[in-house]
Amino acid sequence: MATVTPYLCAKNAAAALDFYAAAFGAVETSRWTDPETGAIGHAEFTVEGARIMIADEWPEGGVYAPDPGRSSVSLVLEVGDVDGLFERAVAAGATVDWPVTDSPHGRGGWLYDPFGHRWHLTSPEPDVTKDDLQAAVGDDYVIS
Template identity: 40%
Template sequence: MTATTTQQSTLQPRLIVADAGRAIAFYVEAFGAEEVSRYEGDDGKIVHAELRFGQVSFTLKDEEPGTPDVGPSDLAGSPVILELTVADADAVGTAMEKAGATVIYPIDDHPYGRVGRLRDPFGHVWMISQN
């Protein structure tokens, strides 16, 4: 059996949220993200927005009930943990809490590093680790 090689060089998460406009405001406040682009449908729902902070880039969109594009609240949580490695995990965790995230596991020292988990107001789980 041979390994398959992909031609892609990046993987960009796309978060589906119940209120993309509010989510963008949260990520700007919590991470200092910059909104790179935003596209809205005729109904005013965000169909694509790109955010960037440092070297991190991700996209998001409004959920669409009745389609596969549903957020964590429709799935009883998210099966994905987004790991974000930063220089100061405590500062990022504090900023996330201030912006409305809830702590799942407090940021603390572990044998594998300084790390904690927080859930953003839209149901996505972030593991904040310190480099």
């Protein structure tokens, strides 16, 4: 099975790592720091078993952090306690985009971290079928 590992960029990756530790209980597993500039060229952390990478901006390589509130990519993170982790993230400085609610596919909410990344914290329902989802959304969508 293939694996996709998100590689984030932040204007201050060190502060982002501190935020992810406070907000999500992230555990940093690796950090490469430029001894001259102090910039983080690469770091890795895990949240509930999910591996994520991050680095400071690298304009020479065309790598920039997202504008706050305008990320084209969302990170979907399945967690055991969506309500608790969501509240923890907001207390640490995340901005609520969509509060935690129940839906046909589980429970979850959306937020932006202070570095412009959009997160969907979710606890999905494991036994939901396409027919269940179609019945829940009615004619608003066609689920195939």
